[in-house]
Amino acid sequence: MELTERKKKILRAVVESYIRTAEPVGSKAILELADLNVSSATIRNELADLTEQGYLEQPHTSAGRIPSPKGYRLYVNELMEEQRLSLEETRQINEALHLKMRELDKVIDQAGRMVSQLTNYPAFALAGNARKVTIRRFDLILVDGNSFIVVVMTDSSVVRNKLIRLPVDLSEPQLQLLTTLLNTSFVGKTLDELTPELMRVAEHAAGSSYGLISLVVSFAMEVLESLEHNAVFTAGASHLLDHPEYQDVNKAQRLMSYLSEEQMLAQSLPLPAMGDDNTKILIGPENVADELKDTSVVLASYDIGDGMKGVIGVVGPTRMDYAKVAAKLSYVADGLSKLFGQTELPPGKPEKEE
Amino acid sequence: MELTERKKKILRAVVESYIRTAEPVGSKAILELADLNVSSATIRNELADLTEQGYLEQPHTSAGRIPSPKGYRLYVNELMEEQRLSLEETRQINEALHLKMRELDKVIDQAGRMVSQLTNYPAFALAGNARKVTIRRFDLILVDGNSFIVVVMTDSSVVRNKLIRLPVDLSEPQLQLLTTLLNTSFVGKTLDELTPELMRVAEHAAGSSYGLISLVVSFAMEVLESLEHNAVFTAGASHLLDHPEYQDVNKAQRLMSYLSEEQMLAQSLPLPAMGDDNTKILIGPENVADELKDTSVVLASYDIGDGMKGVIGVVGPTRMDYAKVAAKLSYVADGLSKLFGQTELPPGKPEKEE
DNA sequence: GTTAGCACTCCTATTCCCCGAGTGCTAAAC
DNA sequence: GTTTAGCACTCGGGGAATAGGAGTGCTAAC
Numbered sequence: 001m002e003l004t005e006r007k008k009k010i011l012r013a014v015v016e017s018y019i020r021t022a023e024p025v026g027s028k029a030i031l032e033l034a035d036l037n038v039s040s041a042t043i044r045n046e047l048a049d050l051t052e053q054g055y056l057e058q059p060h061t062s063a064g065r066i067p068s069p070k071g072y073r074l075y076v077n078e079l080m081e082e083q084r085l086s087l088e089e090t091r092q093i094n095e096a097l098h099l100k101m102r103e104l105d106k107v108i109d110q111a112g113r114m115v116s117q118l119t120n121y122p123a124f125a126l127a128g129n130a131r132k133v134t135i136r137r138f139d140l141i142l143v144d145g146n147s148f149i150v151v152v153m154t155d156s157s158v159v160r161n162k163l164i165r166l167p168v169d170l171s172e173p174q175l176q177l178l179t180t181l182l183n184t185s186f187v188g189k190t191l192d193e194l195t196p197e198l199m200r201v202a203e204h205a206a207g208s209s210y211g212l213i214s215l216v217v218s219f220a221m222e223v224l225e226s227l228e229h230n231a232v233f234t235a236g237a238s239h240l241l242d243h244p245e246y247q248d249v250n251k252a253q254r255l256m257s258y259l260s261e262e263q264m265l266a267q268s269l270p271l272p273a274m275g276d277d278n279t280k281i282l283i284g285p286e287n288v289a290d291e292l293k294d295t296s297v298v299l300a301s302y303d304i305g306d307g308m309k310g311v312i313g314v315v316g317p318t319r320m321d322y323a324k325v326a327a328k329l330s331y332v333a334d335g336l337s338k339l340f341g342q343t344e345l346p347p348g349k350p351e352k353e354e
Numbered sequence: 355m356e357l358t359e360r361k362k363k364i365l366r367a368v369v370e371s372y373i374r375t376a377e378p379v380g381s382k383a384i385l386e387l388a389d390l391n392v393s394s395a396t397i398r399n400e401l402a403d404l405t406e407q408g409y410l411e412q413p414h415t416s417a418g419r420i421p422s423p424k425g426y427r428l429y430v431n432e433l434m435e436e437q438r439l440s441l442e443e444t445r446q447i448n449e450a451l452h453l454k455m456r457e458l459d460k461v462i463d464q465a466g467r468m469v470s471q472l473t474n475y476p477a478f479a480l481a482g483n484a485r486k487v488t489i490r491r492f493d494l495i496l497v498d499g500n501s502f503i504v505v506v507m508t509d510s511s512v513v514r515n516k517l518i519r520l521p522v523d524l525s526e527p528q529l530q531l532l533t534t535l536l537n538t539s540f541v542g543k544t545l546d547e548l549t550p551e552l553m554r555v556a557e558h559a560a561g562s563s564y565g566l567i568s569l570v571v572s573f574a575m576e577v578l579e580s581l582e583h584n585a586v587f588t589a590g591a592s593h594l595l596d597h598p599e600y601q602d603v604n605k606a607q608r609l610m611s612y613l614s615e616e617q618m619l620a621q622s623l624p625l626p627a628m629g630d631d632n633t634k635i636l637i638g639p640e641n642v643a644d645e646l647k648d649t650s651v652v653l654a655s656y657d658i659g660d661g662m663k664g665v666i667g668v669v670g671p672t673r674m675d676y677a678k679v680a681a682k683l684s685y686v687a688d689g690l691s692k693l694f695g696q697t698e699l700p701p702g703k704p705e706k707e708e
Numbered sequence: 709g710t711t712a713g714c715a716c717t718c719c720t721a722t723t724c725c726c727c728g729a730g731t732g733c734t735a736a737a738c
Numbered sequence: 739g740t741t742t743a744g745c746a747c748t749c750g751g752g753g754a755a756t757a758g759g760a761g762t763g764c765t766a767a768c
Contacts, residue, residue, distance in 0.1 A: 139503075256592035260591070
């Protein structure tokens with residue numbers, strides 16, 4: 001059953017006032033906020049209706065109304081106006097996205113911090129693989145007599161390296177051989193397939209070279225593992241305490257320690273469901289995790305490329321400025337997608353000068 | 355002026371009781387804790403003396419005593435007993451140190467988290483370079499027509515890589531040439547020396563290859579920069595709220611947001627002064643940073659090797675269980691030093707089986 | 709120097725009470 | 739039928755008042 005125009009206007013006034021002040025909103029306050037040409041008594045009747053229908057709640061009999069999750073939901077779906085960012089804000093975000101270090105983890109971490117600072121809520125950022133990743137190639141670089149560098153590249157174009165030092169000497173031809181062997185046997189394999197393949201190889205391989213192989217392969221496994229294990233970062237947890245709903249230390253404590261269990265957090269987010277739109281708002285009980293039941297989460301997804309997706313989000317009380325937060329997140333997420341999409345600058349012109 | 359044995363015993367009883375209970379300690383309580391064969395009246399006299407001398411404080415006239423920073427200092431220096439870790443605790447730490455991923459950053463981050471969990475205080479961990487780092491070598495690996503991997507190794511044995519994609523095609527010989535050029539011109543240079551050298555090279559180099567060179571060199575610069583810029587991690591900020599001294603949300607807020615500014619934090623720590631012993635305790639006003647003036651910090655340093663040192667530490671109220679915390683930190687720091695010191699397992703024996 | 713005794717201080721917790729915001733209802737007005 | 743004015747009522751918040759109790763510091767005796 002659709003709400004009347006007037007009821008919507010009232011609901012909207014309640015939500016927006018409550019978002020600003022964190023105080024229950026009374027009929028008189030609405031009188032001033034929404035320009036309906038009716039008296040407070042009429043508004044009281046309407047409020048009673050809205051409460052009846054579950055859009056509003058009353059902390060106690062003689063207080064004003066506050067929005068229920070259902071009320072917020074309606075607000076978010078229909079009443080909320082798209083928020084435009086100020087020039088200053090976009091400038092700030094763009095500048096921050098212009099990071100020096102382009103390492104995936106660092107960028108994502110930074111983006112989370114930025115969002116937290118921008119919104120005054122705790123934020124988190126994560127990147128994950130939509131599919132099983134395999135090894136694309138191995139390279140070994142001899143450094144000196146007893147150390148070499150392993151470079152492993154996955155089919156998702158992630159490159160990782162490790163310096164390996166050994167108590168024995170190595171020669172270039174040895175490494176060449178090893179490289180060939182690794183590239184013929186282990187390329188294209190997923191994490192699960194590496195161990196069995198290592199077994200198989202062990203049978204033919206000479207004793208000493210097996211040791212080397214297993215060192216390298218176990219590094220490759222670490223890499224794949226770390227990729228399956230999504231990277232999660234949280235930032236700005238202390239912002240929780242900015243908001244009056246977390247003046248209660250215990251409440252704050254519970255949520256904060258939940259946030260710090262980053263792996264938990266990541267799992268409770270409905271990442272696959274991001275689908276259609278690139279931002280998603282979860283209000284209070286809509287969250288899966290118990291710890292978030294009276295908390296809202298705003299998410300925006302971005303593309304990393306090569307089958308990887310990421311999500312960046314913000315956690316806060318249900319009384320959250322959804323419009324502003326969603327706008328900021330979405331802008332940042334877009335920025336990230338672009339950042340990851342671009343190739344290196346073309347080999348530039350030499351700057352002649354004298 | 356030395357304190358009498360009895361005064362020390364009393365001071366110790368006050369500190370230890372206050373550490374446990376967070377409640378001011380009265381003369382009667384001391385009667386039961388320290389086995390001095392005197393009455394509470396005598397203890398009261400002694401307490402008055404100790405207060406006079408600045409070792410104890412009185413929140414208000416009719417309350418018990420609490421230790422002053424000076425009191426804690428004496429306790430830490432002379433009265434505190436070395437704490438031995440339980441077997442269970444060492445087991446737990448050892449297990450946690452046995453991490454899969456040996457990447458420097460990850461290990462340090464994990465160590466911080468572990469310490470925080472172990473002590474119930476917020477923890478931080480950082481790693482830094484004692485000296486200027488230079489580039490040791492470059493390697494370029496061709497991946498396909500228009501992308502290659504740069505591998506940069508520093509003289510501190512840090513290896514970093516990056517995948518570079520170009521909108522133009524590349525050939526193996528081209529890369530070979532480039533590698534030689536990079537290795538002759540840029541090896542052994544510090545961060546500051548790279549830009550001038552790049553200028554110099556620009557003059558001889560052909561136009562298109564200059565673009566490539568500058569891409570690679572600017573990555574090298576990123577690497578050196580990230581190494582000068584010490585890595586800092588904090589963990590477990592929410593543990594602050596466990597302790598009654600941070601029931602006041604504002605106080606907690608202030609400290610937490612300070613902790614989250616990791617770079618600030620790192621700078622305010624007197625890292626060079628770690629010198630002699632490998633653990634250091636800073637009590638309240640002994641801290642340089644204003645934000646830490648009524649907070650204590652316990653630090654332990656560890657060796658990363660190749661001129662790098664690290665510090666791991668814990669932040670908490672002055673009422674901190676210094677003995678326990680110091681013992682744990684020191685154990686973890688030792689563990690880290692060992693971890694970084696070791697070379698790879700020797701090329702193992704093949705496991706024959708069928 | 710030590711101890712018992714005791715008056716005194718001052719914090720903490722509890723209770724009580726008042727105030728005011730805001731409601732819901734009724735009856736009149738539109 | 740809807741809107742409005744009027745009014746009694748409810749209930750939480752906050753401040754003042756009060757009681758309780760822990761702990762001190764002093765004095766005088768041992």
